[in-house]
Amino acid sequence: DAMVIQNPRYQVTQFGKPVTLSCSQTLNHNVMYWYQQKSSQAPKLLFHYYDKDFNNEADTPDNFQSRRPNTSFCFLDIRSPGLGDAAMYLCATSSRAMGARRTEAFFGQGTRLTVV
């Protein structure tokens, strides 16, 4: 019944080695988000897709990129992870279709990234 699925749940990567986090959804929602959450902090929006339109937050580092090849999948690419990028990365979706009854965000369980 999982609706927003993130893989893997835990990812360890080396300093400077590119890493990709994955998110898939079965909700057919047109908006997908990536949030970064550091320990005991609020989730911080990195970027979101409205359909295929990519919307980057002004303070998201260039080191973070995203791809959305189709409605169901979205990827977060960290080109050169630094120690400060260790965090929980949360994928979320919402529906902005015409007449959508529910507009809240649905979250995956997150991927905890460790940089060594």
Add this chain to the structure above:
Amino acid sequence: SQQGEEDPQALSIQEGENATMNCSYKTSINNLQWYRQNSGRGLVHLILIRSNEREKHSGRLRVTLDTSKKSSSLLITASRAADTASYFCATESTPYKYIFGTGTRLKVLA
């Protein structure tokens, strides 16, 4: 930049007591939502209140919104140990963009 600030940052109560968390935000909003996060997990939506609403109930949850003060509160009545979690408010000021507050860590002691 973060939209919401919540207080208290941490709250510890006994089972059966009520828990109140407050959220303040900075700009005008379309709606405000509350989410719950268990340790190390994703966020789960609890309740949404639109900018033209003042109060909303869902089970043991009661949310109020005061747009003149740019603040909201979440009340959990008759708390249970299973309510132990972090609670975040999220505002939607730009369409379909959710910005989260700093969160309140609630601990309910059995």
